[in-house]
Amino acid sequence: MEATCLIEFTSSGTLNINQTALCFLKTVQQPLQVVSIFGPKGTGKSFLMNKIAGIPRGFPLSLPGCPHVEGMWMLCLPHPSLNGHHLLLLDVEGFDPEQGDKRKETTLFILAVLLSNVFIYNTQGEATGEELQKLIHIKELPHLVNATSNEDPYIAFLSDHLPDFVWCVRDAALELEVEETMALENCIEDILMTDNGADDSPVGLINKLFSHINLFEICEPFPGFRNLNPELVPDTQLRFIFKKQIQKLQQFIFDRRPTTMNDRRNSNGQILASLMVSFTNKLSSGDIVILKEVFEQGIIEEERKHLDYPDRNFQINTFKNEDERTCTLLPSDQDGTGLSNWETGYQRKEEFNCMESSHHSSKVRGSLTNISSAPFSMENPICLIDSDSSGELHVNQEALKILLEVQHPVVVVAIVGLYRTGKSYLMNKLAGKQKGFSMGSTVESHTKGIWMWCVPHPLKHDHTLILLDTEGLGDVEKGDDKHDCWIFALAVLLSSMFVYNSLGTIDQNALDKLHYVTELTEHIKVKSSLNNESDSCLFARFFPAFIWTVRDFSLKLKWKKQLITEDEYLEHALKLRPGSSKKVQDYNSTRECIRNYFPSRKCFVFERPTSKTEELQNLEELTEDCLEPVFVKQVQTFCQHVFETSKAKTLQGGHTVTGRLLGNLAVTYVDTIRTGTIPCLENAVLLLSQTENSVAVKQAVEHYEMKMKCMILPTDTIGNFLELHAVCEKEAIQIFMNRSFKDDERKHQQQLMNMIKQSFERFHQKNEKESTDRCTTVIVHVSQELEDQMTEGYYFKPGGYSCFRKDLMDIVEAYKAFPGKGIKADEVLKAFMQEKEVIARAVLQTDVTCTEKEKQIEDERLKREAAELQRIAMEKKSADVQQMVLNQQKSYEENVRQLKIKLEEDRRSLLEELERVIDQKLKEQALLKDEFHEKAEKLEAQILSLQKEKKAAKSTSFLSIAINALGIIASLVLPGPEGKIIGVGAKILSQIV
Known part of the structure; x- marks a missing residue:
């Protein structure tokens, strides 16, 4: 601030x-x-x-x-x-x-x-x-x-x-x-x-x-x-x-x-x-x-x-x-x-x-903004997803509580691979610690389920890095391939960077052990309305970046006597064979899935950390000085790449995931798996959006009411009240926009507008009541002496009208000079004067010192004064009504302004997503064009479809649709003809946009 x-x-x-x-x-x-x-x-x-x-x-x-x-x-x-x-x-x-x-x-x-x-x-x-x-x-x-x-x-x-x-x-x-x-x-x-x-x-x-x-x-x-x-x-x-x-x-x-x-x-x-x-x-x-x-x-x-x-x-x-x-x-x-x-x-x-x-x-020299807390950090990892004795998966409630506290965007790095391949060591290095995830030194698999470690991101200070270390795949004691498939699928679904860890080389044997990727379409759906074949081409848009780490690599990176990079080594291993035989299809199956699902690919090879077997069994106890310098440098390069290139986890449509959302995602996916159905990205996002949008409405309304309760009532004018309301409403809308997503039909925004309107009316009524009570207290007190003298009949005497008139005017002046009466000051004064007008006429009629002519003149003056008070009160009421109408218009305009900002941000996220996938698809097409003409043509169709969607996203039609929807909502929410005016104005605005 x-x-x-x-x-x-x-x-x-x-x-x-x-x-x-x-x-x-x-x-x-x-x-x-x-x-x-x-x-x-x-x-x-x-x-x-x-x-x-x-x-x-x-x-x-x-x-x-x-x-x-x-x-x-x-x-x-x-x-x-x-x-x-x-x-x-x-x-x-x-x-x-x-x-x-x-x-x-x-x-x-x-x-x-x-x-x-x-x-x-x-x-x-x-x-x-x-x-x-x-x-x-x-x-x-x-x-x-x-x-x-x-x-x-x-x-x-x-x-x-x-x-x-x-x-x-x-x-x-x-x-x-x-x-x-x-x-x-x-x-x-x-x-x-x-x-x-x-x-x-x-x-x-x-x-x-x-x-x-x-x-x-x-x-x-x-x-x-x-x-x-x-x-x-x-x-x-x-x-x-x-x-x-x-x-x-x-x-x-x-x-x-x-x-x-x-x-x-x-x-x-x-x-x-x-x-x-x-x-x-x-x-x-x-x-x-x-x-x-x-x-x-x-x-x-x-x-x-x-x-x-x-x-x-x-x-x-x-x-x-x-x-x-x-x-x-x-x-x-x-x-x-x-x-x-x-x-x-x-x-x-x-x-x-x-x-x-x-x-x-x-x-106030600048706007006041909320100050966020520091990124969340854990001392040690904790189990996030585990399975019971019957094999059913469960989300650990303690881990879920921790995630609910993480309010920052999260970068989620998950690692999978065969058991006893050193996954935990790499994850500990990403956490910047020597120890953390359990490593073990025997042939027994140590990590069970999926373990989580939240640490501050070393480069992105407003992000939290969440590391997911998974249970080793292919454990002979476990013998449950289905369980491994779900662990693999959950790691893909929850991460923004996916690391596959293997030993030796990337050969057919290594690829065969990665058969889980070929079964992803059986365990994950993007859209509930599409079949597996058409669904698979959408995975690239929503799947994480892919890194293959090869441990204990001892070969030279050469191909046809030419030095190649690690990435070229991976791409060569993923190269497809021409032909349509069963053998060729089996050979290409895993490779095609990796190329289709993970267009962003990276490879790292690591030499053996030490040549001594007994040291390998206690790797977490060794300092870097005891390890091979080449291995230490390779690990540092890997960690630096992860830190520099990993992006925040996003949902379909580009909405950034926080720890709270990640925890809800884990619960949604695990619950779906337990029911025996296939997790669907589209359904999961819709379910999360309903929950998050409801919470966003609640948070926004609570913020509005909390800020409005800070207001000192009564306010001197309706303008003061509306100005403070506008500030509170603007902040509330911002809170809603920051947390909500996929509110395509603007139902939750309509709910927010309704609830703020109702809360506004309660505060407005309270403001009027406070003003009425205070004005009544003041008028009663300043007129107490007049009331006492009237009770005693003091004014019913010769010359009494003149005394009554003077005392009444003194009361009016004292009342007007009294500060802080609020918006009902004129109305209370008018009611008081109307009440005293009857008494004034009675006193006037009994005052023998006044002639009939004078009484007639005074009577006319009383009527004029009453009419003047009535006029002032009516003008003020009319001005207040006009201000209320203007406030409703401003409220709608503020909703539209912030909605446009949010939609523009969503559109930028969508365009980034589409451009990334199109770029990767074009590279993939270039690799296939010469050898696989048929596959290249299919890829061409996918690219054209993505480009068409990108063109549609660049247009402003979605803005006009959203604004028109909001205008219809406004015509229902806002009372009277002003709501209808705003609705018509929204249609015109949507056409201009």
Whole structure:
């Protein structure tokens, strides 16, 4: 994410929290380390924080002649040294030691201290006691913050709850070497122990309240730093000592592990958001922050969040909880202070709570994106598919749970081959480990079923490498060839790169042992409607890349006295014989299947790893120094090829597979096999798409509702509400699009539109109810004195109408001046005035001081005012309806926009798939053309069919069909004539596209 305004002060001096930033924090589930910075203006705080973050442009800099940074800004990024953690940096507006707003500065200081694990106090010049004495804001800390409710505020044990204090002195003299840490330690100790360090002085309070205090002196980054824009100066021009000092500061900060909720700080973004709201509410209302109470409330919120299936109606928004308590207590006015004091307190709360979304968006410099976690890693392999005593295959539930946690795209490498051929050794090398998959040292087959090992991909940092080591084929003890066929087929179905491992040479004997490939059409179907013969030509589109590894290879790679490559050796071994006899057909059978099913082929040969038999039996115990150098290099070449060329596993149509999808695929295939039917790729993908699309809808709707619950109700205008809804809806649609696939009839997208519409209407009704309740509370309170006087008959006297009129107008003005009433303010006022119009006429008629002429004039004025209120209410209602219609149009357009992006991505994936297969088929055709004219012609027909499909995929007709379908859905989902308008517009748009 880019730097975002988190907390700001309004012109009236009240606090605002950026609702968008708050919602983003709640999505960060990883542990957070929070670093905040505070100090005088112009000391280079933002520049230092950007250097700590390791990015050239992060927080906006306060440059000469430009506005300075206001409030508190945040920047969230993955932690540089703690895996699975995130770093949250808080950049606080600089304070003016002489003329600053001390209340505002103190509030920001206390928030920076309470929210952080490391607090940086940034000054410029020299490390002197006078610089620490400028931190006068710390004097208010023990007055406004207590550890528990029963402690003396001046002797509270706050140090257990406060962060590390880091004093950064900028533009320090160059004479001080980076390594002279002892001098800095002595310097800070001398300053803290001076006479200036009295208990109630800033220096004394720093020494008393912070357990860990550290000093870092940092020189000027480069000559003339204050006169240039630092963002324009490359790192190469920064002083070497400055960079060393920054590195030392970074190391110190990153070594501080994030504390937990039970200790003194939040553990993730959800808790930090809850703490921030609680702290800000307390400081805004003038209440003392009791840390124990705030932390306990945060623990309760966290426990609710971790329920197996949390109540979707649970209000996670702490703002709302505060509002509800305020609305319950305020009208009673129990302290008897009257309307003015109550109104002042309520107004502070409302100005803090009510934030306009347009104001938020102006403060956000970039879009907020979800931050993904690091690729999944396992310490040891685990069995993925096993068979029971009766021979039935089963998916290991523990392995399935692991796969469900892998949210990244997966590259799946499977290896098959005869038992005791060294498959596990190669897989351990791919995992970067000496040991892992069981190797064994006897003639007995060790690996049973299919074993899985998930490790981070060494080259693709956002992918997970999944290695599948299979049970050895041809085990004489097992004697079940059917079982071997299913293991072979499952390895093909689940992998994106398929390795066949054999011993010796690629000769007829080796090919005969690979007879499982000829039986693939008996165990796998691509489409349920095609027969085996026509089905087999489609395998090349969906089968993995093929590698044949030949172990203990001792021949020279020569053919007809010419050196050949390993790949040429494989292609020569796969060369077909002309003729149609039974013997020729048997000879060509396996070769044809390999050439047809695996157009992408590669071969690696490996010499014996060692000449000593006893060493071969304990290969996993040997280091590379003990092995033949040629063998070690061959293994390295093999591993490098796998890492560089292996692609993410995809489904039919190009949809990328994650660990979760791979686990579901394994379950689908194994369940199908157990029923005695043949796994069909098309059916499996359709079944998975139904499940995934349903989950995608659920996730998208839950995200939408979670973000909408962060909204502070009531909103001031319907526009504010619709703007925030649009942001939440856009993110929800994106979540759906990222996870869904093969929603060809747009049924699940229709379901998403329906559910978001229903949820939107619930929030809209809630917004109206909140506004009505609040406006009613306000109007009742401000009119209480009028009601009392009416009850006592105060206005039924000579001159009473004039008094009634004046008091009524005062109530209207007080009501209109009251902030945060929401979208029903005019409607509630109209109802109130209609009610009082009847009383006004009665008072007017009994007022003897008014002549009949005056009464008639007043009566006409009452009618005009009532009509004016009616007109204002009707105009507002009409404007709101128009905005709702416009919102529906925008909602449909956003669905179309994201659908077009997804369809374009799907089309690119399909074209890549088709181009790859066509290229391989053309190569195959060139090999067959001279010797096998009939086979070449069949291949030509396949190529023409693929090219025709490619041409169709390049056209835009599929876009128009999808958009037209979405338009029909919109006409059903959206209410009234606007839905029909969108449906017609979609047809026109589809024709244009």
